[in-house]
Amino acid sequence: MSKTFSRDEVSRHNKADDLWIVIDSVVYDLTRFLPAHPGGEHVLIEVAGKDATEEFYSLHRHEILKKFSKFAIGLVNGEKPKIQQEEGAISKVPYAETAYWMGSKSPYYNESHIAFKKAVREFVDTQLRPHAQEYEENGGKIAPELYQAMGRFGLLASRIGPGPHLKLVPNLPAGVKPEQFDYFHEQIAHEEMARLGSSPGFSDGLGAGFVIGLPPVLAFGPAEMKKKIAPAVLLGDKRICLAITEPYAGSDVANIRCTATKTADGKHYIVNGVKKWITNGHFADYFVTAVRTGGKGHSGVSMLLIERSEGVETKQMKTSYSSAAGTAYVTFDNVKVPVENLIGTENQGFPVIMFNFNHERWYIISAINRSSRSVVEESFKWAVQRKVFGKPLIEQPVIRFKLAKMIAEVESVQNWLESITYNMTKMSYKEQSLHLGGPIALLKYHSTRVAHNVSDDAVQIFGGRAITKTGLGSVVEAAQRTYKYASILGGSEEIMADLGVRMALKSFPKTARL
Ligand code: HEM
Secondary structure (H helix, E strand, O other), X not given: OOOEEOHHHHHHOEEOOEEEEEEOOEEEEOOOOHHHOOOOOHHHHHOOOXXXXXXXXXXXXXXXXXXXXXXXXXXXXXXXXXXXXXXOOOOOOOOOOOHHHHOOOOOOOOHHHHHHHHHHHHHHHHHHHHHHHHHHHHOXXXXXXXXXXXXXXXXOHHHHOOOHHHHHOOOOHHHOOOOOOOHHHHHHHHHHHHOOOOOHHHHHHOOHHHHHHHHHHHHHOOHHHHHHHHHHHHOOOOOEEEEOOOOOOOOOHHHOOOEEXXXXXXXXXXXXXXXXXXXXXXXXXXXXXXXXXXXXXXXXXXXXXXXXXXXXXXXXXXXXXXXXXXXXXXXXXXXXXXXXXXXXXXXXXXXXXXXXXXXXXXXHHXXXXXXXXHHHHHHHHHHHHOEXXXXXXXXXXXXXXXXXXXXXXXXXXXHHHHXXXXXXXXXXXHHHHHHHHHHHHHHHHHHHHHHHHHHHHHHHHHHHHHHOOOOOOHHHHHHHHHHHHHHHOOOOHHHHHHHHHHHHHHOOOOOOOO
């Protein structure tokens, strides 16, 4: 924008057929846009020839200016825009980022985490965010190229923890070496994906099924299976999901009914049954499926890798977020599966499922708390910029109290989460199961209660905007509509709270007395 104009000159373009305005020192010629303006013509004519910065920001999100940048014709003489939102930048709004990224000291992060976060944030903001709204609104299968870009960038591999699988992709974000990679890198990857705030369906469509689907294959699958599917899935060429829940069994996994019966020649299983709420199932190539191969209860459960093949059908489910997540109702009708596709040992599927759960729950905590943090940032910004009864909202003690509660709760989850993540970096899998299963369950319960409280307060701060899908409240609207997913998936709040206390009871000293 090389042209500049005096404010006097702008003020002469003050009619419907010649309408200029100034927003943050940028001059816009809105003459052609006037009839198409979603807010109507009248409001624009009222500010024709004037500085409308305050009016604009009280009604629109900043990104509207980017979308309609073609109407910008120059700058006001001697002025520069002050309101900045750079892609990939760390927010300066208090509590909008984890304390470490805002200057606080932390024993957990090092240079490689800083570089990793910067690279992932930039990738998410420049490669994924531009498509987010469209997918969120229209649903549908996410373009393979987008998923492949994630795979090639190393973002998919980064979302399932440290391990040999990291060597199956050409590189990791910011050139982090597989040997340097730890659970803090992974936590950052989940948090950055969760920043796709107003598009939770799109964000889940980009790999929520993968994060829980591939680990059982890597940990328990036979070598041939890993060789065949892991590289293709990690590069984003194929898609995988985890198929456990059924219309009959949710958190009550031991009661699944989907059956796998061996053929007389012992070479195949024949699978029959249904699965429900399968994230990414609608477009998955592989289903890591819990099946009943034995008697009742958990000792009759096995895990099978089922390829999309004859007899496998997926139907899109209508959920409270976008169909871009590919949440599916899956039916298996006499599906023939080679016995080589068994993951782990027959009738020993329950430990495979359990193996996955702690990691899944920890991932859900990372994502939901980052989502709550985004809601805090949105609410803080809004409370400062919104003027009501003649003064900014933030000057109302009741609003400051709500923000205080939101901040304190999000930080409490974050600090516990980082402590658990640190322990994960220091413990073997066996130690993690023994010592972290309880705390992870309790924190999952706590993090979704916090999401509930944060969302509730944010809705009150934003008012009607929080129940409007587009515009200023879009992030809060999406959060209040979808945070419940996290409080159910991976084990419901009630089951988590109960599990946490039951695990604690195991080490309760028999001699303890008041
Ligand atoms: C570059 C300048 C502008 C552009 C590109 C623009 C574009 C838009 C868009 C896309 C929407 C729909 C927003 C959504 O629901 O997501 C909208 C709504 C609206 N705009 Fe603008 N606008 C501009 C300037 C202004 C100004 C200066 C005013 C007032 C002085 C204004 C008043 C409104 C109003 C009242 C609405 C409806 C808001 C609501 O539903 O709560 N616009 N505008």
